[in-house]
Amino acid sequence: MKYKRVLLKLSGEVLAGDKGHGIDFDCVLELAKEIKECNELGCEIGIVVGGGNFWRGKSNEYMDRATSDYIGMLGTVMNALALGDAFKQLDVPVRVQTGVEMRQIAEFYIKDRAIRHLEKGRIVIFGCGTGSPFFSTDTASSLRAAEVNADILIKATKVDGIYNKDPKKHDDAVKYDKITYIDVLNQKLNVMDSTAISLCMEEKIPVLVFNILEKGNLVKVIQGEDIGTLVEEQL
Numbered sequence: 281m282k283y284k285r286v287l288l289k290l291s292g293e294v295l296a297g298d299k300g301h302g303i304d305f306d307c308v309l310e311l312a313k314e315i316k317e318c319n320e321l322g323c324e325i326g327i328v329v330g331g332g333n334f335w336r337g338k339s340n341e342y343m344d345r346a347t348s349d350y351i352g353m354l355g356t357v358m359n360a361l362a363l364g365d366a367f368k369q370l371d372v373p374v375r376v377q378t379g380v381e382m383r384q385i386a387e388f389y390i391k392d393r394a395i396r397h398l399e400k401g402r403i404v405i406f407g408c409g410t411g412s413p414f415f416s417t418d419t420a421s422s423l424r425a426a427e428v429n430a431d432i433l434i435k436a437t438k439v440d441g442i443y444n445k446d447p448k449k450h451d452d453a454v455k456y457d458k459i460t461y462i463d464v465l466n467q468k469l470n471v472m473d474s475t476a477i478s479l480c481m482e483e484k485i486p487v488l489v490f491n492i493l494e495k496g497n498l499v500k501v502i503q504g505e506d507i508g509t510l511v512e513e514q515l
Contacts, residue, residue, distance in 0.1 A: 282504030285324040285398060287425035288315070289418065289435045292333035294492060295359050301333055303362050312366035314498045315403065319372060323502050324398040326428055327405045328421040329363060331355025349413035353380060356417060360407035361385070373402040379411025379420070391427045398428060418476040426483045433485050434501060435472065436492035441509035442471050458510045461487075471511070480511070487511040 297304030334355030340348045360376045367374040375397050376386040397404045409420040425433040447453040461481035480487050490508025500507050
């Protein structure tokens with residue numbers, strides 16, 4: 281394996297599958313099988329889940345932003361628990377940790393405990409984002425990647441990489457195989473928010489964006505094959 285320890289960012293939309301909203305459990309189980317294969321190869325995997333399949337804090341103009349963000353955090357916990365249950369069905373050791381204390385539901389996030397779980401071969405799913413409002417789950421994935429000393433942050437999406445413009449709207453969109461953090465920020469590419477990219481740049485954590493819906497792609501990524509788009513300091 282090229283990457284021994286990875287932080288995988290899963291959006292809520294990926295967990296929703298073709299339904300577009302809520303949780304598609306068949307889709308979640310298939311994702312869990314892909315991740316299990318990597319775990320069985322010896323890859324240590326932490327996962328940050330989004331909550332966009334239930335709630336989007338920024339887009340709610342009728343509510344206080346902090347309150348809206350807290351509701352979004354609860355959405356990420358629902359996704360984390362659903363994904364965790366899928367791993368249990370597959371006999372994969374897993375722990376769910378949350379950035380807001382929920383003792384009856386999951387462990388409270390503690391960095392050293394999360395690292396210990398990873399070292400023991402357990403998958404760790406991080407819910408509640410950073411545990412604070414005004415920060416996205418993209419930023420949470422960068423933060424957790426830095427805290428657990430991940431070799432790479434892998435962002436799983438429905439597209440096969442980063443383009444210079446939206447490939448769904450523009451037929452002439454060009455895909456990047458590699459791109460620098462600075463170019464992502466300067467071109468305002470819709471990959472991760474600027475806070476997340478800036479943190480990865482500061483901590484020198486490479487970011488790889490790829491299509492997780494294509495079977496076998498995640499294993500190829502951790503084995504170092506040229507899949508998706510790699511964001512790093514220098515080309």
